[in-house]
Amino acid sequence: MKRFSDFISEEARALHVYDIDDTLVHPTAKIKVKNEKGEVVKTLDTHEYAKSSRTSLPKGHSYDFGEFRSAEKFSKESKPIKSMISHVRLTSASKGNKVIFNTARENLDDKKRFVGAFKQHGVNMDKVHIVRAGNIRTKESGPQKKARITSGYINKHRPKEVHMYDDDTGNLDHFLKLREKHPTVKFYAHHVQPNGSMKPYNGKDI
Secondary structure (H helix, E strand, O other), X not given: OOOHHHHHHOOOOEEEEEOOEOOOEEOOOXXXXXXXXXXXXXXXXXXXXXXXXXXXXXXXXXXXXXXXXXXXXXXXXXXXXXXXXXXXXXXXXXXXXXXXXXXXXXXXXXXXXXXXXXXXXXXXXXXXXXXXXXXXXXXXXXXXXXXXXHHHHHHHHOOOEEEEEEOOHHHHHHHHHHHHOOOOOEEEEEEXXXXXXXXXXXXXXX
């Protein structure tokens, strides 16, 4: 298995950046909204959270991402999006490509089982590096954290082109904004649909 240093020292022709939830798999995990007493007042799926996270929670309320830290739940219940899993297998097998999974999740409670879920679907995880934006403890938004991670990989690998695959256009918008920092690199945003098909995404002003 490759060491982390191998991933950050090699140049790449193309960098491929994949979101995980609702891009590679459809998760069953939910985000809980709790009030000041710790009571659950609402549960959100990933799409509902993406919309609600752009507005402020009521005073004293907080998000609970506990279900997203369960590797068992991820492994047993997440449904693979077959066309996207096949896409990962192809890009990771192509010489000159670097592939990362850039997820908003934090560390899960069982890394081996989490990685094993992708191996079960035929993904060679020796060719993929998983980065968890949820581990970054800053006041940045999720899309901003993901973009910062991607920018770091561009600096390390110096690719000629970068592709991002995501179901959330907010993440894709911040990804495309990286063109300002990396003017010599070609950026391609791919908006992943619920059925696994992809549409080119040109972004909007943010």
